[in-house]
Structures are given as C-alpha cells and as structure tokens.
Amino acid sequence: MNGKRVLGILGMVVSAALGFAGSALAQPIVGVPHDWQTNFPPPFTPVMEKVESLNGLLLVIITLICIFVLALLIYAVWRFHASRNPSATTTTHNTVLEIAWTVVPILILVVIAIPSFRLLYYSDKAVDPAFTIKVTGNQWYWTYNYPDQGDFTVESRILPEADRIKQKPQVPRLLAVDEEMVIPKGTTVRIIGTAVGNSMHGWTVPGFGIKKTVIPGRLNEGWINVKEEGFYFGQCSQICGDNHSYMPIAVRVVSKDVFDKWVEQKKKAAGLAPATDFASATPANR
Ligand SMILES: [Cu+2]
Structure with missing residues (x-):
C-alpha cells in the first residue's frame, strides 16, 4: 500500500468521523450535484419539471435534425463521388427544394417557440404566491x-x-x-x-x-x-x-x-x- 493510498483512507476515516460527530442537519441534503452527473438534477419544482420536458422535446428535434443532415451528407458523398460523376452537374437552383428548406426550418422554429414562450411566462409570474x-x-x-x-x-x-x-x-x-x-x-x-x-x-x-x-x-x-x-x-x-x-x-x-x-x-x-x-x-x- 503506497503512502498516498494510506493518506486517502485516513482522510476518509477522519471525514467520516467528523461527519458522524458534526451536528446532524435537520433536513436531508437533496439538491446537490453528483459525481459524473451529466444531465439536469431531478426536478424539485413545477417549473423545473416543465424545463425538463421542454429539454426532452428539444433533444428529440435536435437528434432528428442531426440524423437527417448526417444521412444527406453520407448520401451526397456517395452519390456525387467523382467516380460516379465524371462530368459535374450544371444545376443552379431548384425552386421546390428552396421553398422546402426555408419553410420546414420555420415550422421547426415555431414548434420550438410555442412551448418555450409558454414556459418563459409560466416561470416568470407567480400565481397566488403565499x-x-x-x-x-x-x-x-x-x-x-x-x-x-x-x-x-x-x-x-x-x-x-x-x-x-x-x-x-x-x-x-x-x-x-x-x-x-x-x-x-x-x-x-x-x-x-x-x-x-x-x-x-x-x-x-x-x-x-x-x-x-x-x-x-x-x-x-x-x-x-x-x-x-x-x-x-x-x-x-x-x-x-x-x-x-x-x-x-x-x-x-x-x-x-x-x-x-x-x-x-x-x-x-x-x-x-x-x-x-x-x-x-x-x-x-x-
Ligand atoms: Cu457572481
């Protein structure tokens, strides 16, 4: 057992003893971060419950967008590879495609904006506070x-x-x-x-x-x-x-x-x- 480890164990014993001897808190420790925590803490208020569910919705939207963009990228690399396209295309625009890539993102932003604003106002104004x-x-x-x-x-x-x-x-x-x-x-x-x-x-x-x-x-x-x-x-x-x-x-x-x-x-x-x-x-x- 090396010196560092002995010191570490001693430290744990001392802090456990101090913890035991220290004044017990009347309420439990609830809302603290944990080691290796990567996500939100558990929700302790109605506002945080809604924040978590909005986060869940955004995560689904973001994941779908990432998968769609990645699939397009892989398809473009494969489909337009030089070996399959010895002579480059001369296409300059496509009206249907351009309308689609303008309207679809607008719709996605509206889907995100509605619950976002609803939550913003919900969290901002207390209703019947004690x-x-x-x-x-x-x-x-x-x-x-x-x-x-x-x-x-x-x-x-x-x-x-x-x-x-x-x-x-x-x-x-x-x-x-x-x-x-x-x-x-x-x-x-x-x-x-x-x-x-x-x-x-x-x-x-x-x-x-x-x-x-x-x-x-x-x-x-x-x-x-x-x-x-x-x-x-x-x-x-x-x-x-x-x-x-x-x-x-x-x-x-x-x-x-x-x-x-x-x-x-x-x-x-x-x-x-x-x-x-x-x-x-x-x-x-x-
Ligand atoms: Cu500060």
Missing part, C-alpha cells in the same frame, strides 16, 4: 428579505472551510452557508431579485429551474414551490468579481410549523413584534 422573498445580491453574499413576515432580513454568507467541516460536514465544499434561505414546503413563494453595489449576480438553483439575473436598480421576478423538505443548493451564475465563486445559494425547505417557528425566532432577533392574531389575542399579549 408570500414574497426579496433576494439581493451583494459583493459577495446574498441577503434574503421577508417583507410579508415583518420585514426581517437574513444575511447568507459562505462558511469558511474549517467551520463547514465542524458545523455542516454533510454539505459539499463551497456550498455551505451560515444562514440558508428558509421556505415552507409545498408553498408558492414569489422571488424578487435585485442587486446592490456595482455588479450583477445570478440567483440560480438548478433543481428549482430558476436562474434570475439580479441587477442594481431593477427587480426581476420568479417563483418556487418545492415539494420535499431538504437542503438545496445553487451558485451565483453571473460573473460578479473577486469572490464570485464564494457566494453559494443554499435553500432549506422545511415544514410549515418549522418555518413559522423560524420566522418568530428571526423576528425576535430583529427586534420585531411577534405575529399576533389580534382578534384571538388575550388582553395580556395585545
């Missing part, structure tokens, strides 16, 4: 503002590697943050995004089918509705400067009860009054 989260890209971290829950703001920064190993060893390197965006499962959440400072950022979570370029002075809208509890990850997808690669996006999807408790905790920390149902509140806590 609440809104305002995402702000900063240099180089994210802030999540919850205006409908008392207007508190959460700052989400990458965990230094030593802290990740101690606190969130299950999260892959460069994806762990101190404070995740927290949302309840099965709830439509409108995401509006902007940026401060002098650069754009990209709030992108592949498994959610969301990729919002956030721009200073502008608000962009999208929405998510995640079925399953868990941790989901993405990364800034717009080159934004020095620490672009160190501003991961982490979303924790929890049950509605846990979300309500988390909101109360954040409101308390921000010095905001707890949510009170005024009609049912007792005089003592009015």
